Amino acid sequence: MKLPEFSVKRKVTASMITMILVIVGFIAFSRLGLDFFPDLEFPTVSIITIYRGASPEDIEKTITKPIEQIVSSIVRVKKVSSISAEGASVVTVEFEWGTNLDFAAQDIRDQISLYRNQLPEGANDPLVFKFNLGQMPVIFYGITAQRPTAELKKLIEDEVAPRLERLDGVASARVFSTDIREIQVNVDKAALESRNLSLDRIIAALRMENLNLPAGYVLERQSDYLVRTLAEFESLDDIRKTVIGQTPRGELIYLSDVAEVVDGLKETRYLGRIQKEKGVFLIVNKRSGANTAQVGDRVKKELEKIIPTLPSDVKFFAAMDQADMIKRVIHRTFDTAWQGALLAIILIFLFLRDWRPTLTIALAIPLSIITTFIALYAAGYTINLLTLGGLTLGVGMLVDNAIVVIENTFRHIEMGKAAASAAIVGASEVGMAITASTLTTIIVFLPVVFSTGITAKLTQGLALSVAFSLIASLFVALSIVPLLSSLFFRSQGGNPRPVKKQFEGPRRLYRRLLTSVLRHRARVLTAALLLFLVSVGLIPIIGTEFMPSGDRRMILLKVKMPVGTALEETDRVVAMIEDLMIRQPEVQMVSSQVGSASEEDPTDLASGFAATGPHEAIIWVGLVPKEKRKRLDVMILEDIRKKLPRLENVKIEAIDMSQMFLGTQSPVEIKIFGKEIPVLKEIADNIVKQIQDIRGLRDITHTFSAGRPEYQIYIDRERAARLGLTVNQVASTLQTATLGRVATRYRQGGEEVDVRVWFKDKYRKNLRQVLTTPLVTPLNKTITLDQVIDLKRGEGPIQIIRENQARKVSVTANVFGRDIGSVTKEIKSRLASLERSLPPGYFIEYGGQYEQMQDAFKTLAVAFVLAVILVYMVMASQFESFLHPFVIMFTIPLGLIGVVFGLLIAGKTINLPVWIGFILLAGIAVNNGIVMIDYINQLWRRGIMEKREAIIEGAVTRLRPVLLTALTTILGLLPMALSRTTGSEMRSPLAITVLSGLTATTFLTLFIIPSIYSLVERVSFKDVK
Structure with missing residues (x-):
């Protein structure tokens, strides 16, 4: 028993199956997460090492290069890049897509743990972490108040952050401020010298005097008692009373004798403001897999309860609210979906002039979408810009299968059959054709789904949502539509249906036009070829970019x-x-x-x-x-x-914030590789001069900053050794004198605060005073720092950037009013002579969004070719012919004509959504050809008429379903194409591509496909009037 027959004859069973799908679909929908993008995990791992006060060149030599060498040997590493800046090293390892990043990150941690002992003294342990879009803040608040920032920070940390972190789905609520509490030991240099002491002595004393240690246990009266030594500092006075030495007469020297101990603020080299006022930042992150929109709503509801309990001067400003943005995008996308569905339904009613078939077809849309939610939930997807965009894209197509079934059912009713019989025969007769057309639409995404890289990650959700919805629509068309048709439709009863009479006019007109075209098919096909060649020639004018901003x-x-x-x-x-x-x-x-x-x-x-x-x-x-x-x-x-x-x-x-979500920042990046930084800078300066007048370029700059003035201190190893001092002792003393060193931690009320030892401002910020810092030799002799060092003045780079273990300087720029492809083409032309004259060992590469665009377009071009081949194979299997599918394939280049002119009229560029739309069009465009050629073959094989008559009659008979399916898809996409709301930048180019391509291929197919079919079948129409 076929599916249509089962549905019509087992009405109750079919109805219950439908209800089950609806109920499960609503449950799945309620559990689907809401996100802006899918949870993209870029295959990159970053290693960050802080070495406070170190120059970029020292960072590169002692930290960056060794880490680069270590991570380069790990399997599946694609690229290693690094930044050596003042006080910090960042090494970013890019792996091949598909690498298990948890294992990769653990490999890196294991390898770096072996190197940790070789890190310079004073450098922090390397921090290894991986990044995905799920780690972006859900909400980012700026908070101001009429009180000291440190006090505000503590208030938010105590009263706000803990309550937010208890919320379901919240991973962390972090508070950042420019004012960080610190206990500062400000040493008087003169007092230190007079007592023959050193900074190292103070640090050692503080570390030894501030501790709690377990001392085992004792047995007393048959009971065990733990023994602990409690000697941690309990107040600032305890710190001040720390003994740091003795005078020659045996008198104790206290810390307070040589230093001031103050509860102050950490010296930072940055300032933060919100609305021109000092304040703190509150960043809320969600747990992996949590629903972004729901987490954001919970945070805002909790803040509504918290804010009234805070002092009245505390004000919150939302700097970023992902939850609000996601809901806006989702709501706007839903709006375009229902608007498209409504337009499609109105068109169906205007065609059929009967509420029964219109209602039957209209029910196919929600039933198909609800069933799709089940598949999306089972596949682990969320409702995001891409999956919902796929559903919106498919709204117009969801009714195609139902329309073909309804139209064929109508035709059988017009022939006098009973409603139930017409429903079974009508659905069964076109079952293979709509299955094949659905498969051709779905199969085009197969190469995309199984590809790799960011292109695949961005398109898989959209592709699968389209595929799931079309599979659901096929099931609805072959099961629920026949069931509803048998219930709603009435038999002909001998009265001619108004639809048949109304559509006779367009059919007669089409018959005359088609007959005329077939008589002059050579001219028509030549004109179509010329139109195709013109559209191909116009492609370079359109322009290209990776993603619309x-x-x-x-x-x-x-x-x-x-x-x-x-x-x-x-x-x-x-x-x-x-x-x-x-x-x-x-x-x-x-x-x-x-x-x-x-x-x-x-x-x-x-x-x-x-x-x-x-x-x-x-x-x-x-x-x-x-x-x-x-x-x-x-x-x-x-x-x-x-x-x-x-x-x-x-x-x-x-x-560009929109492109940062895709792992890139600069639209234009010219990467210059070489060994010597001055040469790289010279080349970068020349490039900036040569491209600065290119139309559309903005914010041109390069990553090399002018040399920073610095004092370079060289330790005389021989003199230091004679005095019993090591290089490390001399260097660390200098570091402590200026930057200070954290000697220990002071605990108070659950808070841990650094205790930093350094000279008073008047000493540590004066070079002459720093150079006379006292050093105590092993023989207890006091010398000054300038006795074991040489001082030179120079310049050092502000940062050193490397890629694949080679130094790099990048020239970057933004683009306004032009596409990236044409701008980069002009840049390459301008720099051609410069590239040829580069010194040996220096070369240029093009990165940024252009590099991503090139990689994506190559991937999609291969996917498109494979999609076309797969579509042909499906049709060849259906027709059991190699020739007829070849005829139908001509609908694809016809679609290109519409796409090119559609993009030019809309002012859009060729980008990732456009490519996806064109790949989808390859599957849709052939559907009308399949329906038409399949029916022509049926008429001829049944012996009803000759091939010549079958071509005309088959095309004319299928005019109504061809126009109806195409127009419903076109109208379904119209709101999406015209949308200018939040998120439309991604949806609109995709819809315009499919809409314009389908418009062209539909109307050209009505004439071109019969012409090519008659040509390959060698059917002449010269004598037809």
Whole structure:
């Protein structure tokens, strides 16, 4: 018993199966997570090592290079890149896609653990972590108050963060501030010298005097008693009373004799502001697999309860709210879906003029979507921009199979059959055809699903949601639609149906046009070929980019000033930019970070856009929702660029937030490789000069900063050895004198605070005083630092960037008003002569979004070719012919004509969504040809008519289902194509591609496919009138 027959004859069973699918579908939908993107885990692992005060060259030599050599030997490593900056090393290891990152990260930890003992003294243990989009903050708040920042930080840490961390799905609620509590031992250099003591002596004493140690147990009166030594500092006075030595007369020397002990704030080289006020930042992260939207809602609801209990001066500003953004995107996508479905249903009613078949077809949409939710839940997917985009894309196609079944059922009713019989025969007759057409649409995604790389990760969810929905629609068309048809439809009863009469006019017109085209098929096919060649020639005009830039409701700016600029001067310029930003009507919130915060949040270094020193700053600009403003973020940014005053030696660079989610930042990146940094800088400067006048380029800069002034201290090993001093003793004393050294930790009320030993400001910030720092030899003789060192003045790089163990300088730029492909092509043309004249050992590569685009397009081009081959194979299996599928394949180049003109009219570029749309079009375009050729073959093989008559009659008979299925898909995609709401940047190009391609291939198929079919079958129409 076939499925249509089973559904019609076993109505109750079929109805119960339908109800089960609906109930399970709603349960699956309620449990599906909401995210912006799928949970992308980029195959990268970062190793961050903090070595406070070390120069970039020292970092490169002692930390970065050894780690690079260690990780390069690990299997499946694709690329190793690194940044050696002041006080920090970041090594990023990129693996092949598909690598198990948990195992890879553990391999790296194991390898680095062997190297840990070779790290310089004072360097922190390397931090190894992997990144995925799920680690992005769910909510990022700026908090201000009319009180000291340290006090505000403690308030948020005590009253807010713990309550948020108890919420279901919340992994952490971290509080960041520029003011960090620290117990500071400010040593008086003169007092230290007079008592013949050293800084090392103070540090050793503090470490030895601040401890709690277990001492076993004793037995007393048949009971065991634990014994513990409790000697930790309980107050600042305990620290002050620490004995650090004795006078020659045996008198004790206390710490308070040579130093001030204060409860102060850690000396930081950065400032943070929210709405031009000092404050703290609260960053909330979710657990892996948690529903982003639900976690965000829980956090906001909890904050609504917490905020009234806080002091009235505490104010919260949302700098980033992923949950709100996700819900906006999802709601807007749902809107385009139901709008498309409504348009498709209205069209069906206008065609059929009967509520019964219209209702039957309309029910196919929700039933197919609900069934799709079951498959998405079982496959472990979430509802995100891509999976929901796939469902929206499929809304118009979901009714195609139902339309073909209903139309054929109608035809049998018009022939006088009973409704139940017509439902069974009508569905069974077209069952193979709609199964084949569904398979051709689904199978085009097979190469994409089984490909690798970020392209596959971004498209798999969309592809599978389309596939699941179409499989569901096929099941609904062959089971539920026949069931509803048998219940709703009425037999003909001898009265001619109005639909048949109304559609006779278009059929007669089409018959005349088709007959005329077949008589002049050579001219028509030549014209079609010329049109195809013209469209191919227009492709370079369209332009290319990796992904369309999305409006992220946030502008991220990086301010760069000359190296060596004081923090206060950088802050003055940033305040000026903040004033301009706040005056923009679309701006909701402005926060800034001046200087580097890498010591407080080392993972920030791995992002690649963090400020590297006091001469740099990051400004976050939060915008009102896209629907509430007239300008896109890129337009606002361009306006700000024009309004900013021309400041000498100040560079302001915009960072594309929408592309950061895809693992890249700069649209344009020119990578220069070589050995010597001065040569790399010279080449980079030449490149900047040659490309700076290219139209569309903005924010041109390179990653090499001017040399930072520095004093270089060389230790005289021989003199130090004669005095019994090691290089390490001399270097660590110098480090303690200026940067200070954490001697121990002070515990108070559950809080642990660093105890830092250093000289008073008047000593440690004066070079002459630093050079006369006392050193005590093993013979208890006091000397000064300048007796064992030589001092030179020089310059050092602010950071050293390497890739695959070679030094690199990158020239980067943003693009405005042009596509990346054409801009990069012009850049390559400009730099051709420079590349040929590079010194031996130096070469140029192109990275950034262009590199990603090239990789993605190659992957998708191969996927498209394989998709076309698979479509042909499916059709060959259905027709048991090699020739007829070949005829139908001509619908694909016909679709290209529509795509090219559609993109040109809409002003879109060729990007990843467009490629996906064209691959999908390869599966859709052949469907009308399948239905038409299949019916022509049926008429001819049954002996009803000759081939010539069968071609015309088959095409004319299938006109109604061909137009109806195509137009419902086109109208279903129309709201998606015209959408300008949040998230439409990804959906719109995809919809325009399918819509314009399908429009062209539908109307051209009506004439071109019969013409080619008649040509290969050698059927002449010259004598037909």
